[in-house]
Amino acid sequence: MGNTSFIKKLPGTDSPEPALTPPDLDSAAPTFPKKPKLGGSTKSRKRDIPEGLWTKCPKCSELIFDKELDENQKVCPKCQHHFPIGARERINALVETCSFEEMDPQMTSVDVLKFTGVASYKSKLDAYKKKSPHLKDAVVTGVGMIGTQRTALGVMDFAFLGGSMGSVVGEKLTRLIEKATEGNLPLVIISTSGGARMYEGMFSLMQMAKTCGALAYHAKQKLPYISVLTHPTTAGVMASYASVGDLIIAEPHAMIGFAGPRVIKDTTQAELPPGFQTAEFLTERGLIDAIVPRKEMKAQLSTYIDFMLTGRQSAAKSS
């Protein structure tokens, strides 16, 4: 809120150019080689901005100082657009300081099928591990304090192979759920995924049944499970553990569905209703219970967990 001086640097038509941008777009020779812009017109207001300093909001075109964006949990301070956020950043924002004990941090995927396509699965895995050294796969799991409650927490990361669910994601989440069941802990899984990991074929699809099986045992103990859907949550993940929460909440404007809207439109040749497959659309229709902005997530999760555990205790007393 305080840094409104940064917000003045709008690449608007009349405002003077920010000092960091190179001169006019019309001068054809770019200062440094940039990837070609697909479908970009010469009228585009895009400017070359030094990386690592500013980020342009895709929704309101505001230039946001990266530090400000980080401090704001990757939410645009002007229009509240939710940028993608890494699993570890999210955990930091949700759990009490130093309370998170990670589970299975070293578990990594194996190329059982010796999959080769445009690129081999092994080379993909190696590349992603190098790109995000703090991740071994697309989920981070562990137990931490959310408010006053010890909670089993699994957080997916879209930056690792599109948050795809392979055997490691399935196994780590299953172990987390089983730990929650054994330890009488509430469970929160924050999903973001393009679906099952096709490099692992049937092994990835099996994770849908495995995670849901473990969740059924967790539910038998009448322990609460909150599923948080973030942009995007689709396909095999949405068709398994993400959609079976006792409480299902979502971040604003997250795309949620099985197949993407473009695929559905092409297949059915029908016009889709406005806002199709957004969190708001699905809340109106009852699939999602509440939309919670990222900055309110910690407080809301804590309230929900407290409420559900109190309900569980009073139900146990009366039965």
Ligand SMILES: [Zn+2]
């Ligand atoms: Zn914005």
